[in-house]
Amino acid sequence: MNSTDFRNLARTISRLEDNHRETVSRIIQLPLDRPQCHIIGITGPPGAGKSTLCNQLLSQLSEKGKVAILMVDPASPFSGGAILGDRIRLNHLAQHPGIYARSLSNRGNPGGVSRWVVTILRLLMDKGFDYLVVETVGAGQSEVKIASIADTTVVVAVPQLGDDIQTAKAGMMEIADIFVVNKADLPGSEKTANMLREVAMDSSGQWKPPVCQTVATSGEGCQQLVEEISSHHTYLVDNNLLEQKRRNAARFELVEMSSWLLHRQLEELLGERQGQLLVSGQVDLYSRLEKAYEAFINSLSEVSD
Amino acid sequence: MSDLKEKLSKWQQQYEKVRERFPERKEKFTTSSEIPVEPVYTSLDNTMDEAADLGLPGQYPYTRGIQPNMYRGRLWTMRQYAGFASAEESNRRYKYLLSQGQTGLSVAFDLPTQIGLDSDHQLADGEVGKVGVAIDSLADMELLLADIPLDKVSTSMTINAPALVLMAMYMAVAEKQDVDWSKLKGTIQNDILKEYVARGTYIFPPEQSLKIITDIFAFCADNVPNWNTISISGYHIREAGADAVQEVAFTLANAICYVEHALEAGMAVDDFAPRLSFFFNAHSNFFEEVAKFRAARKLWAEVMKERFGAENQKSLLLRFHTQTAGSTLTAQQSDNNVVRVALQALSAVLGGTQSLHTNSRDEALALPSEDSVRIALRTQQIIAHETGSADVVDPLGGSYYLESLTDSICKGAQELIERIDKMGGAVEAINKGFIQQEIQDSAYKYQLSVEHKDQIVVGVNAFETEGVPPADLLEVDPEVQKNQSEKIKSLKQKRDTEQVNKALEAVAAAAKTGENLFPPVLDAVRAYATLGEICGELRQVFGEYQAKEVL
Amino acid sequence: MPIRVLIAKPGLDGHDRGAKVVARTLRDAGMEVIYTGLRQSPAQIVEAAIQEDVDIIGLSCLSGAHNSLFPKVVSLLKEKGAEDIKVFGGGVIPDSDIPKLKEAGIVHVFTPGSSLEKIVAAVRDCVQDNE
Numbered sequence: 001m002n003s004t005d006f007r008n009l010a011r012t013i014s015r016l017e018d019n020h021r022e023t024v025s026r027i028i029q030l031p032l033d034r035p036q037c038h039i040i041g042i043t044g045p046p047g048a049g050k051s052t053l054c055n056q057l058l059s060q061l062s063e064k065g066k067v068a069i070l071m072v073d074p075a076s077p078f079s080g081g082a083i084l085g086d087r088i089r090l091n092h093l094a095q096h097p098g099i100y101a102r103s104l105s106n107r108g109n110p111g112g113v114s115r116w117v118v119t120i121l122r123l124l125m126d127k128g129f130d131y132l133v134v135e136t137v138g139a140g141q142s143e144v145k146i147a148s149i150a151d152t153t154v155v156v157a158v159p160q161l162g163d164d165i166q167t168a169k170a171g172m173m174e175i176a177d178i179f180v181v182n183k184a185d186l187p188g189s190e191k192t193a194n195m196l197r198e199v200a201m202d203s204s205g206q207w208k209p210p211v212c213q214t215v216a217t218s219g220e221g222c223q224q225l226v227e228e229i230s231s232h233h234t235y236l237v238d239n240n241l242l243e244q245k246r247r248n249a250a251r252f253e254l255v256e257m258s259s260w261l262l263h264r265q266l267e268e269l270l271g272e273r274q275g276q277l278l279v280s281g282q283v284d285l286y287s288r289l290e291k292a293y294e295a296f297i298n299s300l301s302e303v304s305d
Numbered sequence: 306m307s308d309l310k311e312k313l314s315k316w317q318q319q320y321e322k323v324r325e326r327f328p329e330r331k332e333k334f335t336t337s338s339e340i341p342v343e344p345v346y347t348s349l350d351n352t353m354d355e356a357a358d359l360g361l362p363g364q365y366p367y368t369r370g371i372q373p374n375m376y377r378g379r380l381w382t383m384r385q386y387a388g389f390a391s392a393e394e395s396n397r398r399y400k401y402l403l404s405q406g407q408t409g410l411s412v413a414f415d416l417p418t419q420i421g422l423d424s425d426h427q428l429a430d431g432e433v434g435k436v437g438v439a440i441d442s443l444a445d446m447e448l449l450l451a452d453i454p455l456d457k458v459s460t461s462m463t464i465n466a467p468a469l470v471l472m473a474m475y476m477a478v479a480e481k482q483d484v485d486w487s488k489l490k491g492t493i494q495n496d497i498l499k500e501y502v503a504r505g506t507y508i509f510p511p512e513q514s515l516k517i518i519t520d521i522f523a524f525c526a527d528n529v530p531n532w533n534t535i536s537i538s539g540y541h542i543r544e545a546g547a548d549a550v551q552e553v554a555f556t557l558a559n560a561i562c563y564v565e566h567a568l569e570a571g572m573a574v575d576d577f578a579p580r581l582s583f584f585f586n587a588h589s590n591f592f593e594e595v596a597k598f599r600a601a602r603k604l605w606a607e608v609m610k611e612r613f614g615a616e617n618q619k620s621l622l623l624r625f626h627t628q629t630a631g632s633t634l635t636a637q638q639s640d641n642n643v644v645r646v647a648l649q650a651l652s653a654v655l656g657g658t659q660s661l662h663t664n665s666r667d668e669a670l671a672l673p674s675e676d677s678v679r680i681a682l683r684t685q686q687i688i689a690h691e692t693g694s695a696d697v698v699d700p701l702g703g704s705y706y707l708e709s710l711t712d713s714i715c716k717g718a719q720e721l722i723e724r725i726d727k728m729g730g731a732v733e734a735i736n737k738g739f740i741q742q743e744i745q746d747s748a749y750k751y752q753l754s755v756e757h758k759d760q761i762v763v764g765v766n767a768f769e770t771e772g773v774p775p776a777d778l779l780e781v782d783p784e785v786q787k788n789q790s791e792k793i794k795s796l797k798q799k800r801d802t803e804q805v806n807k808a809l810e811a812v813a814a815a816a817k818t819g820e821n822l823f824p825p826v827l828d829a830v831r832a833y834a835t836l837g838e839i840c841g842e843l844r845q846v847f848g849e850y851q852a853k854e855v856l
Numbered sequence: 857m858p859i860r861v862l863i864a865k866p867g868l869d870g871h872d873r874g875a876k877v878v879a880r881t882l883r884d885a886g887m888e889v890i891y892t893g894l895r896q897s898p899a900q901i902v903e904a905a906i907q908e909d910v911d912i913i914g915l916s917c918l919s920g921a922h923n924s925l926f927p928k929v930v931s932l933l934k935e936k937g938a939e940d941i942k943v944f945g946g947g948v949i950p951d952s953d954i955p956k957l958k959e960a961g962i963v964h965v966f967t968p969g970s971s972l973e974k975i976v977a978a979v980r981d982c983v984q985d986n987e
Contacts, residue, residue, distance in 0.1 A: 003938075004936075006906050007936070010906060075888075076883055079884045081887045081888060082858075082883060082889065083879055084890045084891070085854055085856055087904060088852065088854050094904055101907055102908060103890050105858070107858075217851060422868075428867075428897065429868070430925075431921035431924030432868050432869075436919045505869070505894050505895075506868075544871070546873050634968070636967040669968045670948065670951070745880075748876065748877055749876075752881075752972060756971060756972050856876055
């Protein structure tokens with residue numbers, strides 16, 4: 001892609017982020033089901049070396065195809081502004097013609113991802129990217145959200161000693177398709193990896209999450225990570241599970257979108273009088289909402305017929 | 306004593322009454338490090354035992370100075386950091402400064418040199434000769450030091466990541482001048498840790514950089530015994546936004562890390578510790594600065610004695626260079642900077658500095674002009690010869706306020722050093738981003754206090770005038786890069802390529818095996834291998850540092 | 857819709873205190889600030905600005921290389937058809953260089969001691985002019 005393509009792409013993403021109506025309704029009609037395309041989520045606590053790891057990943061994936069990365073950081077709760085610093089790690093990759101990198105603020109959206117992230121993925125898929133990487137700072141909730149967006153969720157941990165391991169366990173088990181112990185040159189790496197292997201063995205599904213030990217700063221172990229990522233993709237395709245993953249993503253998008261629309265309507269339309277109704281309790285809000293959603297679902301079945 | 310307590314309580318009543326009627330200028334007064342400042346201090350504020358805790362100059366813990374007579378014997382070294390454009394032009398400026406009574410050289414290198422790139426490198430575009438002199442090979446170093454007797458002057462070189470290469474070039478020039486290495490006097494900055502947190506001219510990752518530094522310690526201890534092989538610098542940490550306590554703490558934490566590495570490499574503490582030197586900032590909060598220098602001296606002596614068991618008295622002495630704070634210079638009403646610099650310089654002298662650089666008034670606008678540099682040097686000479694400040698040792702010692710401040714800074718810095726120790730030392734604290742975060746937070750807080758006018762900066766947020774910008778600023782000839790690049794081209798044609806290649810291979814081999822890098826680098830320098838070529842070999846083996854940015 | 861700003865350090869200068877203070881200030885003024893770190897070439901800066909779709913770029917340089925680096929960013933933006941992205945700069949910049957920089961398309965030049973409030977206001981004005 002040349003800079004004009006990147007420029008157009010970048011501007012469309014901005015319009016999505018800015019809730020530009022025509023853009024959203026156009027992009028939302030693009031397919032999300034290209035099977036050869038792979039959505040990879042990377043999450044983990046701050047300081048785990050995610051950005052550096054992504055840099056290595058990008059460099060290797062870009063040899064196999066076109067890569068786009070979305071780097072999501074939280075907005076300041078006070079000003080709504082944000083400092084998006086993940087680009088620092090990209091270095092020379094920032095000018096690679098086969099890599100598109102975009103920093104996103106979550107704009108206060110709970111869950112740590114941008115509201116339109118799936119819609120942006122549709123756009124990127126349409127532009128012919130083969131690998132779509134979404135990097136988020138993991139802190140409880142957002143780890144779960146990234147798992148409902150990505151085909152493959154990579155959870156990055158750092159070597160832990162002692163009791164920390166137990167706390168690190170919580171919340172990771174369900175969502176990881178692949179575990180990474182980054183900074184594997186630090187003490188405690190082997191122990192942490194073993195603990196994660198135990199977690200992986202307990203996993204109920206057919207897929208047992210592999211554990212990769214990496215040193216992102218030197219690139220050690222990153223080759224293996226890329227191989228694991230692609231075998232997870234093969235596994236999903238071979239077992240007809242990819243479609244389910246994409247449905248999850250589309251469902252996430254739908255929920256986000258409907259909550260956004262409701263919020264916007266509330267802000268714009270709920271004046272004094274209607275607001276009063278909410279409090280006074282004269283209306284069966286439940287039934288009304290139910291009806292509205294029924295109508296929406298029915299309208300969808302008309303399309304599929 | 307009881308009499309004093311009585312008087313104090315009476316004063317307290319008077320004071321409260323006055324304050325009720327006339328509210329004070331600020332709700333609370335603090336130093337730049339947020340140490341609370343009381344309205345008045347007495348002997349009751351300091352419970353120290355003068356003989357045991359404070360001592361005398363030249364006596365442990367050296368709070369009052371490292372020598373018994375300080376400047377009554379010899380004044381501090383007046384050393385103005387200079388260097389720009391080409392080696393020839395810088396050489397001319399050095400000779401001018403020496404003719405004006407300066408007593409030591411201080412070489413500033415341009416950014417490509419500091420990052421180990423030759424002037425013809427693409428990333429060097431626009432930077433060649435800008436903040437210092439461009440040195441690409443021994444040929445440039447020969448021009449830089451032409452007609453300067455290396456056995457007579459002491460030379461300070463602000464060089465870090467490629468310090469080993471520049472030091473080797475300096476020694477090679479000495480060989481050509483027939484000056485024995487044992488007669489060489491001076492300092493290389495060689496302090497890589499602060500580059501990661503404050504100054505940004507790093508090349509290799511921390512562990513590899515520390516290995517190079519230890520190589521320098523070992524080789525120079527044997528071959529250049531009078532050379533200070535490191536100048537552990539708080540200056541840039543302060544410039545990046547740290548406060549006085551953080552300046553002391555982070556500098557000493559870095560110093561501790563260097564000592565530990567040298568010990569791990571098998572050196573004995575008293576073999577290298579006497580060659581460690583320091584570099585601090587002289588900022589604007591006058592008394593806090595004087596106290597800071599004293600506190601640093603005391604803490605270092607304690608660290609060396611108690612933590613590292615040093616026995617040689619010279620290992621305990623914190624010898625330091627001081628530069629006035631560049632970040633306090635204002636572009637507005639830039640002549641006011643002369644006054645700022647004078648007061649800052651005085652604080653360094655009262656704090657017992659061994660050498661001093663005074664900034665020039667126009668440095669917030671450009672590189673200093675010759676006139677401005679002369680005024681800056683004259684400022685030091687006025688302090689030395691007209692104010693009487695140099696005639697008595699530690700003249701502020703015993704001041705209730707100053708001793709209390711010295712104590713507060715010691716305690717604050719000690720706490721921070723302990724936190725860094727708990728993280729596993731300076732390298733870990735840098736890898737975690739802790740030191741960077743601390744500095745950023747202080748920088749931002751300071752800027753907001755200027756913005757809200759809690760901190761007044763004369764001419765900037767108060768007492769502003771529509772000023773006429775000063776004329777006669779120094780401009781570096783944009784042709785320097787072209788000329789340097791041509792010099793490299795012709796050098797590469799003239800030199801013995803085979804010899805250069807062999808020497809470079811030897812550098813790479815030593816980097817891989819972990820042998821001391823100094824001997825092969827010396828050979829490469831003598832063969833006129835360029836700085837970029839030598840550092841290139843090391844980059845191949847050691848890799849490059851990826852910044853840990855914290856905002 | 858937050859203003860998007862790229863704060864970059866072109867060249868080899870490692871003094872990033874000013875750049876970081878400005879980045880924080882713009883964030884606290886509600887903007888989305890992309891910070892690229894040290895040692896960026898003009899080409900890298902322009903590529904980042906395009907991919908990130910920023911409204912404006914802030915360049916900081918204290919080494920004296922501004923005369924060659926700042927205008928290069930503007931001309932590369934033009935070359936790539938992105939001249940609507942505005943560029944402002946700051947650092948140790950002599951007054952005598954400012955007219956040349958403005959002529960080259962740098963919309964604002966801030967020297968040491970500039971008020972943060974003014975910087976925020978200038979960024980807002982530039983971006984609004986654009987819309």
